[in-house]
Amino acid sequence: MSTATFRIWRGENGNGGFKDHTVEVSEGMVVLDAVHKIQATQATDLACRWNCKAGKCGSCSAEINGSPRLMCMTRLNQIPLDQPVTIEPMRTFPHRKDLVTDVSWNFDVKKKIARFKPRKADAADGTFKMGQADIDRVQEFRKCIECYLCQDVCHVLRDHGKHEEFIGPRFFVYNAALEMHPADTGDRLGALKTDHGIGYCNITKCCTNVCPEEIRITDNAIIPLKERVVDEFYDPLGWLLKKLRPGATKG
Amino acid sequence: MADYQTHTHDVLIVGAGGAGLRAAIEASAAGVSVGLVCKSLLGKAHTVMAEGGIAAALANVDDRDNWKVHFADTMRGGQYVNHGRMAELHAKEAPDRVRELETWGAVFDRTKDGGILQRNFGGHRYPRLAHVGDRTGLEMIRTLQDHGVHQGIDVHMEVTVLTLLTDGGRVVGAFGYDRERGRFRLFKAKAIVLATGGVGRAFKITSNSWEYTGDGQSLAYHAGAELKDMEFVQFHPTGMVWPPSVQGILVTEGVRGEGGVLRNKDGARFMFGDIPDNYKSQTADNEEEGWRYCQGDKNARRPPELLTRDHVARCIMREVRGGRGSPHGGVFLDISWIKEKLPNAPEHIRRKLPSMYHQFKQLADIDITREPMEVGPTTHYIMGGVSVDPDSQMSSVPGLFAAGEVAAGLHGANRLGGNSLSDLVVFGKRAGEFAAKFAKDHGSGTVNTAQVEAAARESLAPFERGAGAENPFTVQHDLQEMMQDLVGIVRREDEMVRALEGLKKLSARAATTGVPGNREYNPGWHTALDLQNLLTVSEAITLSAIERKESRGAQFRDDFPDKSAEFGKVNIVVKKAADGSMQVRRVPVAPLSDELKKVIEEQK
Ligand SMILES: Cc1cc2nc3c(=O)[nH]c(=O)nc-3n(C[C@H](O)[C@H](O)[C@H](O)COP(=O)(O)OP(=O)(O)OC[C@H]3O[C@@H](n4cnc5c(N)ncnc54)[C@H](O)[C@@H]3O)c2cc1C
Ligand code: SF4
Ligand code: SF4
Ligand code: FES
Numbered sequence: 025m026s027t028a029t030f031r032i033w034r035g036e037n038g039n040g041g042f043k044d045h046t047v048e049v050s051e052g053m054v055v056l057d058a059v060h061k062i063q064a065t066q067a068t069d070l071a072c073r074w075n076c077k078a079g080k081c082g083s084c085s086a087e088i089n090g091s092p093r094l095m096c097m098t099r100l101n102q103i104p105l106d107q108p109v110t111i112e113p114m115r116t117f118p119h120r121k122d123l124v125t126d127v128s129w130n131f132d133v134k135k136k137i138a139r140f141k142p143r144k145a146d147a148a149d150g151t152f153k154m155g156q157a158d159i160d161r162v163q164e165f166r167k168c169i170e171c172y173l174c175q176d177v178c179h180v181l182r183d184h185g186k187h188e189e190f191i192g193p194r195f196f197v198y199n200a201a202l203e204m205h206p207a208d209t210g211d212r213l214g215a216l217k218t219d220h221g222i223g224y225c226n227i228t229k230c231c232t233n234v235c236p237e238e239i240r241i242t243d244n245a246i247i248p249l250k251e252r253v254v255d256e257f258y259d260p261l262g263w264l265l266k267k268l269r270p271g272a273t274k275g
Numbered sequence: 276m277a278d279y280q281t282h283t284h285d286v287l288i289v290g291a292g293g294a295g296l297r298a299a300i301e302a303s304a305a306g307v308s309v310g311l312v313c314k315s316l317l318g319k320a321h322t323v324m325a326e327g328g329i330a331a332a333l334a335n336v337d338d339r340d341n342w343k344v345h346f347a348d349t350m351r352g353g354q355y356v357n358h359g360r361m362a363e364l365h366a367k368e369a370p371d372r373v374r375e376l377e378t379w380g381a382v383f384d385r386t387k388d389g390g391i392l393q394r395n396f397g398g399h400r401y402p403r404l405a406h407v408g409d410r411t412g413l414e415m416i417r418t419l420q421d422h423g424v425h426q427g428i429d430v431h432m433e434v435t436v437l438t439l440l441t442d443g444g445r446v447v448g449a450f451g452y453d454r455e456r457g458r459f460r461l462f463k464a465k466a467i468v469l470a471t472g473g474v475g476r477a478f479k480i481t482s483n484s485w486e487y488t489g490d491g492q493s494l495a496y497h498a499g500a501e502l503k504d505m506e507f508v509q510f511h512p513t514g515m516v517w518p519p520s521v522q523g524i525l526v527t528e529g530v531r532g533e534g535g536v537l538r539n540k541d542g543a544r545f546m547f548g549d550i551p552d553n554y555k556s557q558t559a560d561n562e563e564e565g566w567r568y569c570q571g572d573k574n575a576r577r578p579p580e581l582l583t584r585d586h587v588a589r590c591i592m593r594e595v596r597g598g599r600g601s602p603h604g605g606v607f608l609d610i611s612w613i614k615e616k617l618p619n620a621p622e623h624i625r626r627k628l629p630s631m632y633h634q635f636k637q638l639a640d641i642d643i644t645r646e647p648m649e650v651g652p653t654t655h656y657i658m659g660g661v662s663v664d665p666d667s668q669m670s671s672v673p674g675l676f677a678a679g680e681v682a683a684g685l686h687g688a689n690r691l692g693g694n695s696l697s698d699l700v701v702f703g704k705r706a707g708e709f710a711a712k713f714a715k716d717h718g719s720g721t722v723n724t725a726q727v728e729a730a731a732r733e734s735l736a737p738f739e740r741g742a743g744a745e746n747p748f749t750v751q752h753d754l755q756e757m758m759q760d761l762v763g764i765v766r767r768e769d770e771m772v773r774a775l776e777g778l779k780k781l782s783a784r785a786a787t788t789g790v791p792g793n794r795e796y797n798p799g800w801h802t803a804l805d806l807q808n809l810l811t812v813s814e815a816i817t818l819s820a821i822e823r824k825e826s827r828g829a830q831f832r833d834d835f836p837d838k839s840a841e842f843g844k845v846n847i848v849v850k851k852a853a854d855g856s857m858q859v860r861r862v863p864v865a866p867l868s869d870e871l872k873k874v875i876e877e878q879k
Contacts, residue, residue, distance in 0.1 A: 036795055052518020052639070064748035068799025069792030073316070075484040078524050078634055080413065081319045097637055120455055121796040128432075131317065131424075139425050140380035149370075151377050153389035159382050163407065166382055166414060170318055205382065 028100065030058055031108040032070070038119040044108060049100055055111065056084055056095035059123070071122040079236060082171030086123050087112040092173040092234045114176040130172055133191050136219070140202055141210035152207040165201035165245060167237040168194065174231035174241060180224045190221035193231035193241045200245035203252065213249075213256045222250060277731035279450075279459035284310035284429065285714040286707070287449060287464035289436050289491065292320035293412075293699030294679025294706070295470030296419035297372075301707030302468075303426045307714050310462060311423075312431040314454065314486050318420045321472050321484060321680075322699065325412025326527035326630065328394055328404025329700075330693030331369035335386055336393040337401040337573060342366040344400050346871070347878030349694060351553065352398040352583050353658070353687020354828045354838070356504070356846055359867040360665035361685045365694070365701050372700035373405050381418040383407055395532040395569060397581040398691040400557065402571070409527050409630045415696060434460055436490070437804065438730045439467065439498040439675065440722050446498060446674040447720030450730050454801065457794020459731055463722060465714035468668075468706045469495060469677040470699075473657045474508070474812045476751075476805075479759035481654040482514055482525035488805040489812030491681035495661045496811055500670040501850045503683040503862075504659030505812070506819035507829045509690055510764045512587035514653025516605035521638045523653040526608065526631060528692045530648075531580040533627050534569040535610035536562075537591070538647070539599040545606075546579035549590055554582055566616060585689045585829045588652040592764055595651065605651030611644055620644065652764055656695065658686040658829065659819070662848060665865075667709035668702055674713055674720075678706035688828020737790045737803040744789025747803035754781050754809055762817050767833045771821050778817065782810050818859045819847040 027048050034043045045062045056074055063070045075081040077096045084095040089103060089110055103109055117125035146153040174193040180186050191199075199212050199220070216222045225246055232241045239245070285307035288299045295311060303309045313320060334340040346366035350357055377383065377391065383405050384392040393402045407414040424430070436451040448463045471491030475483025496502055513526040531537075539545050550558050558579050559565040565578025580587065591606050601607050610628070614620035621644035625632050628643070635641040635648055661670050661677035663684060668676045679699045686694060737747070761774035785806040790799035825839040826832045845861040852858045867875070 050519065053520045054638070057520045063798055064746075064752070068746060068748060068790055068802075069797045071796040071798060075315055075319050075321075075486065076324045077484070077521075078324070078630075079637070080410070080630065081315075081323045081484075083315065083319050099637070124455070124796050126455075127316065131432075134421070135424050139421065142378055142380075145378065147390075149374055151374050151391065154382075154385055155389050156385040156392075159385065162382050163384075166407070166417065167410065169323075169413065202380075205380065208380075 028058065028105040029108040030062065031110045032059070032062070032122065033112040034070070034122050036121045042110065049105070053100045054096055055088055055098045055100065055109070058100065059095060059111065071120070071124045073124055080169060082169030085114055085171045085173050085176065087114060087176070092176045094171060094173070094236050097236060114172065116176045116182045117172070127172055129187055130170070130175065130194065133195055134198065137191070137195060137199060138210045138212050138215070140205065140208055142207050143209050154206045158206045161244065162201050162204050164239055165197045167239060168197055169237060170194065171236060173234045173236065177230045177234050179228065179230070186221065186224060189219070190224045193246065195220070196222065196225070196249055197239060197241055197245045200249055203249065213253050216249060217253045217257055222246070222253060277459055277728055279461045279727070279731070281461045281463065282310055282429070282431070283463045284308050285464065286310070286466045286468065286710045287312070287462050288468045288470060289449065290320065290470030290472060290679070290681070291317055291430070292322035292470060292472055292679060293415055293419060293696060294703035295320070295468070296416065296423050297700045297703030298468045298470055298678055298707035298710065299428045300419065300423050300426055301704045302711040303428050305708060305711035307711045308429070310429045310431060310464070312434045312436060312451070312462070314433065314435050316432050317430055318416055320416065321486060322412045322416045322696070324525070325415070325696055326409040326525065327396060327529040327532065328406030328411045328693050329373055329415065329696035330396070330399060330403050330691065331373040331405060331697055332366060332403060333370050333373065333391060333393060333405065335390045336571070340401040340403060343874045344878060345369070345403065347875055348399055349685070349691060350687070350875060352689050352691040354689060355687065355843060356827070356864050357687030358665050358684035358865045359871050360865065363871060364665060365685055365698060368701045369697040372697065372704065376415065376418050376700070379418050379422040381414050383414070394529065395577065395581060396692040397528055397531070397587070398583045399693065404693040406529070408626070409529050409628050411696065431460070435801070435804070436494065437734055438726070439494050440726055441498055441672070442720035442723065444499065444673065445720055446672055448722050450727050452734065455796055457797065457800070461722070461727060463719060465717055465719055466674045466676065466710040468710045469661060469675070469681050470679045470703065470706070471681045473680045474816070475654045477755065477758050477809050477813045477816065478654040478763065479755040480514065480523040482511060482523055483654065489808045490805070491677065492660050492815070493808035493811040495670055495672070495675060495677060496815070496849070496851055498672050498675060499851060500672045500675060501662040501848050502660060502815050503662035503846050503848050504687070504819070505657070505815040505849060506823050506847060507658035507688050508654060508816060509584060509656040509658060509829050510588045510652040511655035512584055512591050512652055513608055513650040515639065516649050516651045517603040518639060524634065524638070525653065525655065526648060526650050527628070530608060530610050530628060530631060532569065533610060533624070534566060534613045535580070535608050536578070536612065537580050537587070538607045538609060539594045540601060541599060545594055545599070546582065546587065546590055550579050550582065551586060558582065583689050583691065588764060589831060591652060601649045603649055605649040607647040608650045609647035611646055656680065656690055658688065658690050659683045666705065668706035669709060669713070674717065676706040676710045678702040688830065734804055737788055737800055740787065740789030742789060742791035745784050745787045747788040747790065747799055747806060750781060750784050750788060750806060751802055751809065754813065757781070758813055762813070762820060765831055765833050766820055768821060771817050774817050775814070778810060778814050785810060814857055815849045818849060818857060822847045822859050822861065
């Protein structure tokens with residue numbers, strides 16, 4: 025057994041600082057195991073969120089050595105242990121305690137996005153006829169575990185604090201899942217352009233790079249949505265077509 | 276006087292997994308005000324982790340399927356101590372509940388003709404599990420959550436309920452605290468639905484999260500409700516065994532449904548060596564037939580790897596104990612072998628089992644498309660729980676309902692894979708409907724402030740004892756080790772009697788735990804408070820397991836290795852006696868209607 029030092033940000037409501045904890049580490053451990061070990065043996069009041077310990081619930085987001093990651097999916101053998109491993113809370117959300125932040129803003133944002141609005145069912149039993157190829161893309165988006173790591177890293181939120189005007193990559197993915205659902209008839213493009221601020225995104229792809237579900241947020245969700253917004257509002261021909269054939273730009 | 280915030284709802288739902296969310300949606304639709312509390316953030320409940328699928332006789336893949344076959348499969352899997360009426364309602368209503376999810380936005384994998392695809396799973400005669408790769412639970416909880424938040428439900432996230440408040444035997448509210456700030460909350464309600472999930476944290480090796488401390492079972496028990504079938508704890512045959520830090524994490528049965536096979540260290544498919552008589556007619560007796568089954572050949576019978584979980588888990592234990600296990604004390608589960616059969620096998624595996632691929636790659640450095648996994652049994656699910664009326668889901672305490680994993684009856688002695696997610700939506704809906712009805716038919720009760728004060732005082736005691744006192748994490752850990760050793764997969768009376776002694780000592784230690792710090796998001800404090808629930812359910816499991824002197828389904832008694840006809844007629848029930856002790860009794864299994872008896876005969 026060897027030991028490693030974890031430099032964990034401790035404190036409440038944004039006041040605090042790093043504190044070093046040294047524990048024994050063994051083969052296969054992930055960062056969350058180390059945090060739990062510290063909690064059980066050295067600091068029972070060390071706060072962190074977790075549930076599944078298998079990358080499925082999106083609870084254990086933190087910044088490990090400066091990069092936004094899931095603690096339960098970060099193996100210790102992937103990071104250098106000869107120097108202290110820093111673990112910090114996500115910086116884009118208001119701090120609560122230690123590694124726990126107040127992510128309630130995300131829940132509020134989601135509520136403002138127009139919900140799934142199905143077309144009339146195709147089958148007598150109330151279901152839709154949809155081919156696998158037609159839903160592959162939507163399923164990619166629906167893999168999202170709401171870890172909010174993409175929100176954490178996006179400079180529009182992190183550096184510019186545009187939480188009022190910009191919904192962030194997670195919710196572009198959510199919008200895209202709805203917009204590209206073959207049975208959906210809702211219209212979210214107007215809101216995307218105005219209140220939801222898709223124009224602020226300048227396609228840096230930082231969000232895509234941190235997504236633990238490997239959702240291609242920028243290429244597959246944001247860029248197509250941007251195109252739809254452009255088609256809807258700035259393309260006179262598309263606008264005319266739509267007037268003549270309602271639903272023509274919907275996919 | 277304790278300082279607390281008061282919330283008033285017609286119906287309070289405790290738990291925001293599949294069962295709680297579905298109940299909340301239904302109650303809200305019935306026009307009553309609904310509050311929903313959960314210990315984690317919304318969308319993080321255990322349901323999110325479910326992998327393989329949701330069972331419903333949609334007959335999209337095999338048109339021979341219907342509710343009768345599903346019903347009979349569930350009863351056979353549960354070894355006939357299930358509540359027949361619950362199994363009937365479940366089999367009949369699951370298809371509508373699944374279709375309804377699609378109309379709320381769920382996107383299941385598709386059949387070639389554009390319908391909902393279904394896959395094979397242990398104990399289900401036909402391909403029956405609607406699924407989304409191996410992340411079905413995520414699809415389900417997200418669908419319910421995204422639908423639910425527009426229904427006018429008041430959600431109280433990261434709030435733990437500590438106790439139920441009663442008035443003249445009827446439930447009138449709940450008392451708890453918010454985890455973030457540690458402030459007390461009083462919930463007044465005319466009806467309460469418990470949807471709090473399971474008890475897996477009572478054992479050391481488990482697929483369950485920190486939330487699974489048996490809160491709902493314990494809350495109900497202390498409010499006077501009966502708990503049933505608590506001895507039936509499901510040990511899932513395939514959990515990860517290596518490296519140590521991931522021990523217990525689930526490997527979905529979907530791996531076997533897609534053609535994965537179990538082998539011992541000599542490379543033998545040991546499951547072929549032990550097929551129970553009542554499954555012989557449905558089980559393949561050669562490898563070729565088993566593979567054809569997984570490929571959808573309707574004339575083939577299923578491979579023995581897809582026998583029920585209790586049986587597969589015991590066969591694995593036997594191999595390990597017989598010295599035929601894998602290097603780290605499990606056996607091998609191999610899906611990579613299908614490359615002999617399919618040209619694009621690696622891609623196929625990654626598409627069908629993406630999160631398994633990920634999980635092994637990232638956590639164990641194993642590429643499942645190229646090499647076998649090492650697996651062994653892990654504590655997974657509890658069939659027992661709050662005893663409820665099959666139609667309304669009301670417990671023996673008026674106004675107190677239970678649905679989902681916390682309730683008992685549907686699964687009998689062993690649950691079939693996929694039958695939990697369907698349970699959540701079928702009985703979640705029913706609980707919501709009947710709780711709303713109860714709330715409409717009854718006025719508010721009176722909250723007894725003395726009860727509230729006592730709960731508040733007791734919950735703060737760990738702070739008074741402070742940092743120098745017993746560490747709550749240590750007590751929890753010792754309890755888990757003991758339950759795993761003495762009341763685990765293989766049970767004996769003498770060991771379980773020792774466990775009861777051990778629980779007494781642990782209980783005394785739990786009363787001396789102390790924590791440093793303040794009430795703001797303090798995990799040590801939370802753990803100290805959860806101990807009470809763990810102790811209560813551990814005692815219920817142990818007493819019930821001692822009382823059932825036979826082996827049936829998930830309960831395997833080394834000292835009574837056979838099934839007994841006598842115990843096939845009873846369920847074990849525990850209830851809190853007037854003197855505060857736990858009373859155990861045997862009650863007759865709910866009789867089957869003649870129609871259901873006929874169905875079972877037809878499907879034999
Ligand atoms: C890894 C894994 C894979 C699985 N795969 C499948 C599958 O493929 N198919 C299948 O059918 N089943 C599967 N299961 C089983 C199934 O997922 C669970 O049984 C089911 O999700 C339980 O749902 P529930 O709604 O009853 O409870 P949960 O989803 O666990 O929700 C419980 C809720 O209660 C809350 N709660 C608990 N105590 C309190 C308290 N004191 N105060 C306030 N709130 C409280 C929790 O915070 C949570 O919100 C799987 C289980 C696991 C662990
Ligand atoms: S691509 Fe857009 S949404 Fe993503 S991080 Fe960059 S600016 Fe933010
Ligand atoms: S899109 Fe990816 S990074 Fe963003 S919340 Fe979802 S899973 Fe997390
Ligand atoms: S604990 Fe669930 S994603 Fe890490």
